[in-house]
Amino acid sequence: MSITNGSPRPRATMREVAELSGTSLKTVSRVINNEGYVSEELVKRVHDAAEKLEYRPNFSAGALRRNDGKTKTIGLLLENISNPFSSGLHRSIEEVARKRGVVVFAGSLDEDEERERELTEAFIARRVDGLIIVPTGGDQSYLLPERKAGTALLFIDRPPAKFQGDVVVSTNKEGARQATAHLITYGHKRIAYIGDYATITTGAERLSGYRQALAEAGIRVEDELILQGFHNSEDAEIAVKELFARKNPPTAIFASQNLVTMGAIRALRRLKLQHKIALVGFDDIAEADLLDPPVTLVTQDVFAMGATAAELLFQRLDGDDSPFHHLEIETTLTIRGSGEIRPE
Amino acid sequence: MSITNGSPRPRATMREVAELSGTSLKTVSRVINNEGYVSEELVKRVHDAAEKLEYRPNFSAGALRRNDGKTKTIGLLLENISNPFSSGLHRSIEEVARKRGVVVFAGSLDEDEERERELTEAFIARRVDGLIIVPTGGDQSYLLPERKAGTALLFIDRPPAKFQGDVVVSTNKEGARQATAHLITYGHKRIAYIGDYATITTGAERLSGYRQALAEAGIRVEDELILQGFHNSEDAEIAVKELFARKNPPTAIFASQNLVTMGAIRALRRLKLQHKIALVGFDDIAEADLLDPPVTLVTQDVFAMGATAAELLFQRLDGDDSPFHHLEIETTLTIRGSGEIRPE
DNA sequence: TTGAAAGCGCTAACAC
């Protein structure tokens, strides 16, 4: 038997702390939870015993009996934890949760409906107080029993399908409209739309903003210029290359998502078109200002989204039962160069 | 009272499912946990009742009674969840955990010792089976009782202080030595080292690799060229600008970490030195290949680190009590341009 | 194949 483990000595319980300190279970509970009404001397004896026994409260056991049943735990269902958008949300939610002593489960869905249900089930089985979800394309009606049982639910980035609930999203349509209108201002009429899976609702919103901008400018929407279904930068790069192999290519690109934007940038470079074809992307890119040309982007306020979502969730947990909120966080168009190239 | 909430109907328990299906609590338990030895007819009746009552198992309650006490939950203490290095680890660990039906808590430490202890306490209070920790500079001896109680512990990215345990790290020293030697190969003798907080052990390792490379080449280490204490790209940028305001500036830079590398890149740009001063950075940068010049980097295999760490942790949970492992994951030098500039 | 009883670690309710 090595130093590594040893047969674990089971953790001390309140009962054992009570025995060692010569008092009762309930008094230990009072001391550990700072309830007061315990003499100074007993408080000290209990603390000493707890330390000696290396006592660690079992918060989950307490939750079982506690009246509110709260576990001070929430679950986060994100698209992909390692994507900067997801991890930005995660960080800002963590910040709010931390102030309340709430701890955060997180998991990636990868646009997989089944994974969404499995993870939800796993979190519910551990009795999280609330769930913050970036819903996949499917159907969120399976969450109804969880709501009825009192689990707080909040949807972020996209609204749920076949279900109602609090939602925090970006102004996707307006942001995309603005981006497209910006390109039109610079004289473009043939603007390609490169998008993620068509099932993702943010994509639909952005596409609709793109269409609106064209309509407002009296430009006909050309379906051949609308390319969707790219969920990583490699696929987007290939698609953009193919686009410019056509006889009548566009003079500008609106890329509806960060990975897609990266793919478009790589494609334009490889074709040496980066200074000829205008590009505006949706979502932030780490070094947008350092690229050549610097990339004009519509960015989401990820921090505000996460913080707003978490605040609203906790408000619900605090008993707010006003009608569902649909909060929109504004996007920002940052002009840097790639979007201000005029058609030749 | 709005649709939002309603007074929550408390969740059904096994006892209620038993009543509705006309059997005993234990039989329901057998059915829910697929233990077998239950007649088909009863299985069906139990499932029907469970569905009707929208029964959701309370896994945490079970853990209280279960012999192994496992919660199928682990905790992750990262530097900053929204940093790509942290979120990359998170994702690869999640992947391994998922296969085992284990769910993951995650939190950011921001190099704050107190936060490390608070989060550990919060996770332990929820009885996680194991903890994967990127330790802050402090002292991890506070974890001894947790180990004795059987909580699996694994340190990633950096070894713990005043404590022994399984560790998964990159070949920090060797990676830095290689990066510095690479610059030396290109004729540099005055190479600056720009680093994070000196308390971070990976930084110390990388500095030592830098020193070793210089020593091997018979180059004297100049202390004025070693700049440390930068934890974000803004601070690093300022430091590098100041460095080049000196009378006898270096001809090359080794930046020991991703944010620092970004700061160095920004500074060189602003000074229009990006094609004159050589730069090699440690850690990955999202668009390293698209920058001008493309950035030569020593990258860590984040995915392998996370996966290795998680596998080892679960091995321990499965009862492996061999001596502590110290696993090193190799880094890779990727040559792209910025590191191959010769001194003028 | 089924079930009754005990008890995991804790808090609630109530007595003293």
Added chain:
DNA sequence: GTGTTAGCGCTTTCAA
């Protein structure tokens, strides 16, 4: 101020 008893939802043990 302090303690006793019951029981949260579940698994274990043991008996039938």
